Amino acid sequence: MxxxxxxxxxxxxxxxxxxxxxxxxxxxxxIRINHEEKVSELSGTEYTKEDVKEDEWLxxxxxxQLLKRITKKGKLDTKPQRSDVCKIKYIGKLDGNVVDEDEVxxxxxxxxxxxxxxxxxxxxxxEEESEIIVGPQFAYGPEGRQPxxxxxxxxxxxxxxxxxxxxxxxxxxxxxxxxxxxxxxxERGNYWYSRKEYTLAIQCYWRALEYLSDxxxxxxxxxKINEVHSLLEDQIIVYNNL
Numbered sequence: 626m627x628x629x630x631x632x633x634x635x636x637x638x639x640x641x642x643x644x645x646x647x648x649x650x651x652x653x654x655x656i657r658i659n660h661e662e663k664v665s666e667l668s669g670t671e672y673t674k675e676d677v678k679e680d681e682w683l684x685x686x687x688x689x690q691l692l693k694r695i696t697k698k699g700k701l702d703t704k705p706q707r708s709d710v711c712k713i714k715y716i717g718k719l720d721g722n723v724v725d726e727d728e729v730x731x732x733x734x735x736x737x738x739x740x741x742x743x744x745x746x747x748x749x750x751x752e753e754e755s756e757i758i759v760g761p762q763f764a765y766g767p768e769g770r771q772p773x774x775x776x777x778x779x780x781x782x783x784x785x786x787x788x789x790x791x792x793x794x795x796x797x798x799x800x801x802x803x804x805x806x807x808x809x810x811x812e813r814g815n816y817w818y819s820r821k822e823y824t825l826a827i828q829c830y831w832r833a834l835e836y837l838s839d840x841x842x843x844x845x846x847x848x849k850i851n852e853v854h855s856l857l858e859d860q861i862i863v864y865n866n867l
Contacts, residue, residue: 682758685748690760691741696783699753705746705789707734712787715742717759717780724773725780732792735832736825737813739764742784749786757782768820795836807836 685691705711711733717725731737733746741759749755761767761777769776798806814829 683748685744690762691744692758693745693748694756695753696756697752697754699750699786701750703751703789704749705733705786706791707747708792709733709789710792711746711789713738713742713746714785714787715782717782719774719778719780722773725770725782728787732832735810735813736817736828737810741780742782745784746786749784751786751789754783754785757784766820798836803836807833810836 681694683693685693709732710730712728712730714728715726715738716723725739729738731743734743736743739759741757741763744763745755745757759780759782761779764780765774765776765778767776769778774780795803810829810833814826814833817823817826817829
């Protein structure tokens with residue numbers, strides 16, 4: 626996928642003025658649909674040292690809405706793939722004030738963080754630290770996040786990819802692990818639903834259901850009837866959300 630490299634002077638002057646004549650796939654402009662496709666499109670994209678020089682910003686989508694600059698290089702050839710389990714730390718600022726901060730474990734492309742961060746992560750190496758400028762379309766959009774993030778606000782993030790590993794096969798997880806992961810995705814789905822982001826909400830609910838299905842892959846010795854019953858109850862709750 627093509628990208629645009631900008632100098633810091635260009636970015637700081639006005640992040641939204643950076644335009645590209647590159648023809649990009651339509652999925653990048655349908656910002657609220659096919660989130661997984663966008664992440665998959667970026668996964669595996671390679672950028673060499675010659676592509677991005679020191680003090681230069683990478684205009685990932687070519688429209689100035691998602692910019693990235695490396696501040697600390699990570700381990701070479703450790704970029705995550707779609708669905709990999711990543712531990713990340715981020716600090717989001719607005720006018721120099723911290724408004725969004727967390728250290729979380731997520732699956733790449735599962736809409737567990739704002740879209741801007743989800744799209745950038747496949748371009749980072751493990752232990753890399755980067756500055757990210759996220760336009761409102763890929764942050765908190767026209768609704769914002771009251772009281773500290775107003776509608777249509779561009780945010781400045783410091784993002785660190787702490788670790789990354791492949792998604793474990795479903796059959797290797799215990800019932801308790803499944804419940805914890807499923808509940809995390811269900812709660813994220815509820816968050817998107819509360820913001821009327823129904824496509825992202827449905828994606829999260831379907832991901833939650835994946836971890837609640839196929840109870841039979843666990844042996845009887847590993848399970849208790851009350852645990853299976855609890856798992857099925859969770860499954861019904863998520864289905865009702867859909």
